[in-house]
Amino acid sequence: MSVAIDTDEDDHQRILEFFGMKKEEVPSARLIALEQDMAKYKPASDELNANTVEEFVQSFFAGTLKQHLLSETLPEDWAAKPxxxxxxxxxxxxxxxxxxxxxxxxxxxxxxxxxxxxxxxxxxxxxxxxxxxxxxxxxxxxxxxxxxxxxxxxxxxxxxxxxxxxxxxxxxxxxxxxxxxxxTDGEGSEPVPSVSEEEEDDEAAPRDEL
Structure with missing residues (x-):
C-alpha cells in the first residue's frame, strides 16, 4: 500500500516527526514494515523519481535494506552527570x-x-x-x-x-x-530473551508483504 502525505497541512507535522524528518527534506519517501514493529526504511538516494523508488522497494523485498533508526545528537556533556x-x-x-x-x-x-x-x-x-x-x-x-x-x-x-x-x-x-x-545483577528477575539465530535468519529473509 502506498500513501502520499501533504506536509503543508499543519496536522501532518507529527508524521514528519515520527519519521525523524524535517520539512526541508521533502519530497522524499519512507517505507514502514508493519509486521516489524513499525520498522522504518529510507532510500539510499535523496533523488526521488520512478527509478529510485523502484530500486528502493525492490531492495526492501530483497532484504538488503537496513532500518532507518532515529537518533538524537549526542550531547557533549552526556557523561558529565551521575x-x-x-x-x-x-x-x-x-x-x-x-x-x-x-x-x-x-x-x-x-x-x-x-x-x-x-x-x-x-x-x-x-x-x-x-x-x-x-x-x-x-x-x-x-x-x-x-x-x-x-x-x-x-x-x-x-x-x-x-x-x-x-x-x-x-x-x-x-x-x-x-x-x-x-x-545483585537483577536477582529474582527473568533474563529478557535474546534474538535467536533462526529469528535473525528470518528477519534477513526476503519479505513477501509490507
Missing amino acids: VKVLVATNFDEVVFDSNKKVLVEFYAPWCGHCKQLVPMYEKLGEHFEKDEDVVIAKIDATANELEHTKVTSFPTIKLYTKDNQVREYNGERTLAALTKFVE
Whole structure:
C-alpha cells in the first residue's frame, strides 16, 4: 500500500516527526514494515523519481535494506552527570561494555510516571557515581530507536550485565529496591530473551508483504 502525505497541512507535522524528518527534506519517501514493529526504511538516494523508488522497494523485498533508526545528537556533556545520557549512536558502546553493568531507563518526555521517577533515579545515579563497575543511564525512547531493543511502555528499566544478560526491572520504583537490583545483577528477575539465530535468519529473509 502506498500513501502520499501533504506536509503543508499543519496536522501532518507529527508524521514528519515520527519519521525523524524535517520539512526541508521533502519530497522524499519512507517505507514502514508493519509486521516489524513499525520498522522504518529510507532510500539510499535523496533523488526521488520512478527509478529510485523502484530500486528502493525492490531492495526492501530483497532484504538488503537496513532500518532507518532515529537518533538524537549526542550531547557533549552526556557523561558529565551521575545519570548518563544515551542516544542511539552511543548506546551499544556504553551498554555492551563487558567491564560494566549498565542500568538503563527508557523514558518518554511526556510520561507522567517517568517524570515522577526523575528525583529517585538521580539519587540512584549519585549512589553509584563512584562505582567504576556500574553505569546508571537513561535514553529518550521516543527520539532514539534501537534495532535490537523495542520498548512499548514507559518507563522501562533494563539492566545489562557484564555477561551479556539483559534483565528487565518490574519491582517497586524505590531507591532501595533498584539499588539491590543493580547490586545483585537483577536477582529474582527473568533474563529478557535474546534474538535467536533462526529469528535473525528470518528477519534477513526476503519479505513477501509490507
